[in-house]
Amino acid sequence: MNKNLSVDHLLGIKDLNREDLEIIFKTADSFKEVINRPIKKVPSLRDITIANLFFENSTRTKLSFELAEKRLSADVVNFSASGSSVKKGETLIDTVNNILAMKVDMVVMRHSTPGAALFLSKHVDARIINAGDGTHEHPTQALLDAYSIRERLGSVEGKKVVIVGDILHSRVALSNIFCLRKLGAEVMVCGPTTLIPRYISELGVKVEHNLKKALEWCDVANMLRIQLERQDIRYFPTLREYTMQFGLDMKLLKSLNKEIVVMHPGPINRGVEITSEVADSHQSVILDQVENGVAVRMAVIYLLASKIRS
Amino acid sequence: MKPVTIVNTQLFSLLINRLCHQLIENHKDFSESAIIGLQPRGIYLANRLKQRLEEITGKTIQTGALDITFYRDDFRRRDVPLLPSVTNLDFSIENKDVILVDDVLYTGRTVRSGLDALIAYGRPRKVELLALIDRRFKRQIPIQADYVGKWVDTLSSEKVAVEWRETEGEDKVILFTPKEHE
Numbered sequence: 001m002n003k004n005l006s007v008d009h010l011l012g013i014k015d016l017n018r019e020d021l022e023i024i025f026k027t028a029d030s031f032k033e034v035i036n037r038p039i040k041k042v043p044s045l046r047d048i049t050i051a052n053l054f055f056e057n058s059t060r061t062k063l064s065f066e067l068a069e070k071r072l073s074a075d076v077v078n079f080s081a082s083g084s085s086v087k088k089g090e091t092l093i094d095t096v097n098n099i100l101a102m103k104v105d106m107v108v109m110r111h112s113t114p115g116a117a118l119f120l121s122k123h124v125d126a127r128i129i130n131a132g133d134g135t136h137e138h139p140t141q142a143l144l145d146a147y148s149i150r151e152r153l154g155s156v157e158g159k160k161v162v163i164v165g166d167i168l169h170s171r172v173a174l175s176n177i178f179c180l181r182k183l184g185a186e187v188m189v190c191g192p193t194t195l196i197p198r199y200i201s202e203l204g205v206k207v208e209h210n211l212k213k214a215l216e217w218c219d220v221a222n223m224l225r226i227q228l229e230r231q232d233i234r235y236f237p238t239l240r241e242y243t244m245q246f247g248l249d250m251k252l253l254k255s256l257n258k259e260i261v262v263m264h265p266g267p268i269n270r271g272v273e274i275t276s277e278v279a280d281s282h283q284s285v286i287l288d289q290v291e292n293g294v295a296v297r298m299a300v301i302y303l304l305a306s307k308i309r310s
Numbered sequence: 311m312k313p314v315t316i317v318n319t320q321l322f323s324l325l326i327n328r329l330c331h332q333l334i335e336n337h338k339d340f341s342e343s344a345i346i347g348l349q350p351r352g353i354y355l356a357n358r359l360k361q362r363l364e365e366i367t368g369k370t371i372q373t374g375a376l377d378i379t380f381y382r383d384d385f386r387r388r389d390v391p392l393l394p395s396v397t398n399l400d401f402s403i404e405n406k407d408v409i410l411v412d413d414v415l416y417t418g419r420t421v422r423s424g425l426d427a428l429i430a431y432g433r434p435r436k437v438e439l440l441a442l443i444d445r446r447f448k449r450q451i452p453i454q455a456d457y458v459g460k461w462v463d464t465l466s467s468e469k470v471a472v473e474w475r476e477t478e479g480e481d482k483v484i485l486f487t488p489k490e491h492e
Contacts, residue, residue, distance in 0.1 A: 003391075029396075042381060043426065044380045044381075045385075047386075303391060305386065306385060306386055308386055
């Protein structure tokens with residue numbers, strides 16, 4: 001296998017083919033071994049500079065990218081929108097071109113506007129990695145989720161995965177649907193009718209509004225966070241009512257006739273979408289997801305960087 | 311390219327035997343030693359040495375595989391990307407006498423990367439280098455092997471391939487010469 005990714009930027013899972021996904025996972029296997037060594041660092045990207053531009057808040061993703069970059073020996077500059085010239089009215093292209101003028105090779109960007117990464121990739125001369133663009137895609141999260149399923153269950157092909165929660169506003173859900181479908185998994189979405197987009201079944205996913213039925217069907221349940229910050233109107237009466245219908249607790253988990261894998265992209269609202277007991281149980285892979293996030297991001301950065309000519 | 315066999319099966323086995331005895335001379339009972347093959351092709355030699363040494367000494371020889379992909383100096387300088395193989399070191403190399411093993415020693419760049427990769431796992435007491443074939447006078451980096459099966463003089467345009475019973479069906483070393491030099 002001596003092929004590289006079919007894309008020059010990671011803008012969304014939609015642009016990747018199955019072979020790309022397999023190359024990323026295989027490379028991530030090696031990086032997972034690297035980050036468990038006494039010296040968790042390799043010199044591959046010594047001569048690469050990466051800018052992390054976070055126009056929207058993030059803790060986990062930003063840390064994960066930064067660690068991944070540093071473990072590849074890249075030089076890293078960080079930028080967050082608060083306290084920057086963005087506030088003074090500078091456009092996105094100007095901001096990024098100013099940063100690139102300082103000889104930056106790759107840009108990792110999170111932005112609240114869907115399509116921001118695609119837009120940037122057309123107008124600036126650098127490799128772009130989308131770290132979340134509004135309600136559109138969050139490709140590295142989907143990759144690490146699929147990688148964690150592959151790690152726990154041996155493969156993704158043929159597995160049944162249910163994504164529970166706010167599908168309407170979730171970039172994690174959309175990227176996950178693309179990724180899991182490309183890898184041959186069956187996907188179901190589950191949540192209140194108001195939070196399930198109307199034509200979602202056209203993406204080849206099943207729709208279910210009863211959590212218990214959904215869990216009985218699945219091998220893996222990916223419990224999304226209710227994103228109160230993205231909701232301009234009320235989509236359900238109260239948080240408590242949401243929890244009663246779509247929250248996962250130990251009683252429900254135990255009532256199933258099989259052991260399912262529980263995932264959560266974080267940050268968890270304990271007691272809302274899942275209880276603490278479930279989050280900390282042996283069926284949960286939440287912390288594995290975080291560890292795998294660094295390995296998967298190292299793989300993506302490594303593969304894209306290998307396309308930059310010296 | 312016209313292939314010429316430069317080491318046949320009989321000589322191959324003599325070389326392996328000789329290398330094993332040279333190793334025993336320096337490493338005694340191998341209690342503090344480990345053989346580490348460089349991925350991808352060095353692991354076959356490492357396994358063969360382990361097998362033969364265990365037959366001769368009756369001791370268990372610690373053997374591992376080291377992938378050097380992320381330590382190479384030609385990242386972004388090749389058309390095809392460098393995709394990694396597996397590293398398999400299930401023992402500590404701290405204070406061990408490590409024998410790095412590769413099938414062909416050529417420019418020395420792989421071994422240089424191997425040394426960097428090795429040190430990420432700890433601090434060996436001593437590191438030695440063993441190569442089945444040494445394409446001498448072709449080094450680009452000042453690295454020499456401590457144990458050599460056979461020295462061969464080659465042109466840069468030529469190719470040396472070590473074939474194994476396990477993978478290619480027969481133990482032998484082949485030299486490929488491009489047409490214009492025949």
